[in-house]
Amino acid sequence: MSDVMMIPVLPCVSLPETLAFYGALGFEVTHRQTTPNVYAATRRGDIHLHFMGMKKLDPRQAYTTCLVLVPEVEPLHETFAEGLRKAYGKLPVAGLPRISRMRKGQSRFTVVDVAGNSVVFIQQGAPDDDEEEGAAGSRPDAPSNSHMGKALRAAARLRDFKNDDAAAARVLDVALAREAPAAPLERARALAARLELAVVLGEAERARALRAAIGEAPLSDEERAQIQPALDAVDALERSQASQA
Structure with missing residues (x-):
């Protein structure tokens, strides 16, 4: 059965826009037609994606999804991100369309095209959502079982697996607004996580306030060093959002 191949056929509204998007990701068009029906075939190495025209499709309501198993996700994400920056002037x-952000050690990311189709790239052999979350919970920097720690885990799940940044932000906002005591480092981690979401959601004023709160947090030099990678990632994200036009 090694000669068997399954190819997803995804709907699209505008074939030219769809092909341009996937072209930015390095896909080549191997077939294209407009009659008797709109259809195109693309490939990137061993990855094949086909598209069919669907005029009444509402990209905002689209739910079509396909999974692509790849040997490594981080280099592929970097390649896709660079292509999208060149095509759109900044990272969407x-x-x-958009591409989800990657954390170090993350095993998957999602590309949502101009028609609203979600293509999820998953590293071969990666654990499922619950197993991956459990593995993350065993790291030394994993959130505790405090209220703030639980909020951090819930927000991470919404961000990384559900691709719901707005919901993740709401979870952290509720936790940060509570008067319940929280360890300074864990609160700073929550502030940094919310800062990243503020950048993505275009909340400039909120981002400035969060940076100020992190700067005023009562942290030791060692604790500040622990959250610095998260802040560096936010800085890199902000640079990626700056127009290259």
């Missing part, structure tokens, strides 16, 4: 991380 919200709206349509």
